[in-house]
Amino acid sequence: MSAHRPYRRILVWFRRALRVDDNPALWNALHDGDEVVPLLCLSNASLYQKLTERRKFLRSAIRGLDADLRDRGTALHVRMGNPAVAIPAAVAAYQADAVYAVALHDAPGMHRDARLKQELAGMGAALILWPDRVMREANQVLNAAGSPYKVFTPYKRAWLHGADDVPRPVSLPRQIRSAAIADGSQLLAALSWASRGPGDEAVGAQRLLRAFLKNSAAHYSVRRDIPGVEGTSRLSPHLSVGTISIRRVYWAAREAAEHAAPSAREGISTFISELIWREFYYQVLLHFPHVLETAFREEFRKLRWSENARHFAQWSEGMTGYPIVDAAMRQLLQEGWMHNRARMIVASFLTKDLHISWQRGEQHFFRHLADADLASNNGGWQWAAGTGTDASPWFRIFNPVLQAKKFDPDGTYVRRYVPELRALPASHIHEPWSMNRQEQEAHRCVVGKHYPRPLVDHHEQRAKTMMIYKQSL
């Protein structure tokens, strides 16, 4: 029977799809190879650099993947170092004749893969990449002229037109035919942090999805915007490292919509719309790779940004003196996650109030967000800075106080992350400086002592921003 299979031993290189469920690299390998070897490449940096929330989540996902592989009679093999070296070394060591992995969308990654493919070809092994990150491939959603979309709304319309073409998820057999490798030091289990802890399994993501669709999706349209409320799916970290398949999420949402009351359907379609935003930014990244280097829109590439290191530090630590901004930035450091509404607010604040480059913010987010995603992160930051696709005819400048009053009316979110402000009444919590001295003393919250004075004056900075941007047009 093995005669039908094109390969004898396939390395399944797990990257960005840290799961066994609906993993095209894995199930195609099971179809095409007599044996598979599940393999992970760990960079030395990921072991020795500071353990951010992002790295913690990644480790947890890796342990969960290993556990799921063990349930299926195999285990995760590990190679340290740069994949450009480690993968060829693994191919040689395991005498594999193919490497299966999921495809990337960023230009630097695709170039690395192209070089690796050449090198492996020289060793007589194939590198085969499988689409996985998005539901609909970028070349399937083009306008009438055959060009990629630059504006979300028409993109979404075109996307939905082919919504039924999203592939159905594929489940895996109970057993994985794996090669028996003698050297146990090459297994993940040999690493000190690899013993399994609570909440590691990828089923966690499936459970999260089911709970969201059952309890929250119906109210998603409204509640997703209120950072003090658990109104979002919280699936983004799982989508980022691939502990859940995007197609699994999509079809579950579609099915939930079929059984839902008409009023609940709106919530689900808003949720799907957010998935399409993610899809939109993936195709932007693929078709316009320069966005990783510079502004999408040429006219904003010469904008002058501030290099004020103190301002950047205060922003990243959540010490700007604007409660909603500080709550959000502290949530990021504590949890490796930030509510979407809050992301927009802090991004507007960095770029429009501090005049610091969106690229600094992009980098900071990427380091700390457990859900860090090249495409969505870049798209979101360029959107906030006004340098990206979907150019709006006006300057989007968020007023941090108005946004806070509108989306965190009773101050729940601010109180959760900014203990200095916990005692303040809702009427003052978003602008503590509006209290007189007695009130500040009474609540143990003297501005400039217990809680920072606003780093900048929003109204002044707003006027300045409009000048700066206007000069670029």
Add this chain to the structure above:
DNA sequence: TGAAATGTTGGGGCG
């Protein structure tokens, strides 16, 4: 998936 400035309307107090 803005916010502020400016314009319009209508009710109430008041002479």
Add this chain to the structure above:
DNA sequence: ACGCCCCAACATTTC
């Protein structure tokens, strides 16, 4: 009864 002013509430325009 009427005009006048003030101002909140809402709508429109502008950046």
